[in-house]
Amino acid sequence: MTTFSPARAVPVRRVQWRAGRLPEVAAWAVLVVVAAFAVAPGLFSDLSPIAIDPAGAMRGPGAAHWFGTDQLGRDQFTRVVHGTRPSLLIGLGATVLAVAGGALIGLLAVVGMRYAEQVLMRLVDILLSLPTMLLALLVITVLGEGSGNVMFAIAIAFIPGYARIVRAEALVVVRSGYVEAARALGLRQSVLVVRHVLPNALGPLLVLATVGFGTALIAASGLSFLGFGAEPPSPEWGVMLSEGRNYLSTAWWLGVFPGGAMTLTVIAVNIVGRAAQNRFTRRAPR
Template sequence: MSTVASPGRPSARLRPLRAPRAPQRPGMLLATLALVVIALVALAPGLFTSQSPTGVRITDVLQPPGTAHWFGTDQLGRDVFARVLYGARPSVLVGLGSTAIALAGGTVMGLAAALGGRWGDWAVMRFADVVLALPPLLLALLAVVILGTGELNLMFAVAIAFIPGYARIVRAEALVVVRSGYVEAAVGLGLRRSVLIVRHVLPNALGPLLVLGTVGIGMAMLSASSLSFLGLGVQPPVPEWGALLSGGRDFFQSAWWLGVFPGVAVTVCVITMNVVGRYGQERFTKRSTR
């Protein structure tokens, strides 16, 4: 189609159509920025404060938030801002560690169900159904009672509650890969079982699992904070968000800042991990359906 030049005006040119820009998500950008800040605080809290999280000052007991102490002080005169910052490290570490343990355990359990034959699949899945019937926090609480308190035991306790859920995902993805045509052809050509699992089954099964693991980090941190709130997690004098919440509940009417600021920290961290994880899950789903 040719264009006709009008008198006294330059000829119009057809411009190529541009692909529509992807809609911007300010919530995702804000969550990513918050995630970067949380990571920096967990790695180097000393960059953000010069106060000691365990330094006791009897003369500064229960001081409200101000210029000297941004988040106020607790019943022993310790700076709450410093304790919240230093509490990010154990909270994030437990969330990451328990999620890593749960992913590893769920992968082994899911592959055992998918590749273990009819009876192996039945046994593993019935065990997973029994465990999933229990509330995750109750299961983690039972594990802590058996294993004992402490940061490492807390990781394993929280991980035990999430392993069956990850195992079901790995099993479903592995069954799809095992029953595909190229895997059956590889088996017919005599490909070893170990090579088949490493090259074909495992990479395809881990894709959605790693995406969901991002959301799982936030849920694991929330479970760990709940256990610490009950006194079964990280023990004093180590600052941890759940323990700080537990210590501030008795002073909520007279010193609200003791519980509000650790609670805000937990909330922001969990929401941030959920937003980033949901976005990654959405992108992975769109890519896999193309």
Template sequence: MSIGRRILLGTAVLVLAVIAVAALAPDLIAAQDPLRTDVRGALQAPSAVHPFGTDQSGRDVFSRVVHGAGRSVGIGLLATGLALALGLLFGTLAGIAPRPVDIVAMRITDVLLAFPEFLVALIVVAVLGPGPVNVAIAVTLAAVPVYVRMGRVQTRTLAVAEHVEAARILGVPPGRAFLRHVVPGVLGSLSVLATIGIGSSILAAAGLSFLGLGPAEPSPEWGLMLAGGRNVLGQAWWISVFPGAAITLTVVSATIVGRLLRARAEGRGS
């Protein structure tokens, strides 16, 4: 790996580490209560006391951004994990299914892939109703087709690999050979894909929250904070800019790590 890529990877990992600390232990970074209001201190510009300023209710934006990491990143991670599990299940089943079943499954997958993930998630939330749980379900269902297609391709490739054939020749039962040699390989490929998908899931969840379909006020959540500051952007830009920057840094960093991992897995990361 070149020096430039090492620096880029190190920076991305550092950003993700800070986000992880903010999500798991926000009080270590921001001690102020993200829900405490102070009407007299509303719309204060960034300062030493309030590094990211205050919002319309006088709440500390820095504290809300830090505490919002748990919700925003948590929804993205949950959706990605569920999508990976469902993609592994249905992708491997499609890979070993009879040809008619495989064709039907792939045509359904192709139809879903024809629509943008965010549009699919938006339709699902419109059916299920708003709320953080429904947002996670919607983002999961929107992302599943990508994992199903990848899982199916990897299953069909690994099923005829030399080491799998060798295991069968040595007398290993087909089912055991499949679980020991095919499924782990498929899971590895999907895990690399998931590192890129985390950023997309976080972005989709934030977009749904921005539209008012995710967590409700006064919960600190990045997309919701973006929406809360859009009407006073000219007067108090910091209300939307800082949560927007948090979303951007998280998504870009996750994408960088995912792409570099994929390049290494494909033998292009040296």
């Protein structure tokens, strides 16, 4: 007769737990490397990202140039490394602005006057009816081109979604029993919002913003690809993709490596964000 041994089951559970965490660990490793590229690109390459060398143009990947060279002889690995910082800054800045704007609108819609809620949420509904990239392009048309305007345009395009999330979470908190009790005891509205509504409403928003950062990064690179963001010869992933699209048949590395860097970063951000979202959902009170 076969007996069950708890001692044998523990290693199996550990192996399953570690196997389930492997994608998240790999994602964190990618993000650490990407962060190192952004903070200290000079540690990984001592070449200039904009220095040209016509004699060494269009060389394939090799020992001298890991990612090859472009049509002007610039080292692609150096440009990918130095392009990490501007690409991440635009996506991160847009996400921070969108979260701040969405949180402000969502909270005002819940704790403000009745007419304020109607005006704000109808405006949010109008903006949500427009595709994100189309709305960003409309903002750029008004503000003009440039990395700063691209960041601001993406933030405006993402604000309506975050505002909806904050409003939904804030409504749940405002109607909860402990908030009603605090209001009955005479707690001031400002204290109530800062102490109870804001922390509980922002919790899930910050988790979702992690995933939203990956989307903002794609949007920023897409707008730079179209020519609205950073301008050549600036090393930025979207700009590099735009420059390399005309040489894909003869120099595949010009598009593969910057595109691969962006893809790996977005996938890693999404994996970490989804893992954080799952943990938050499991720990949230039911």
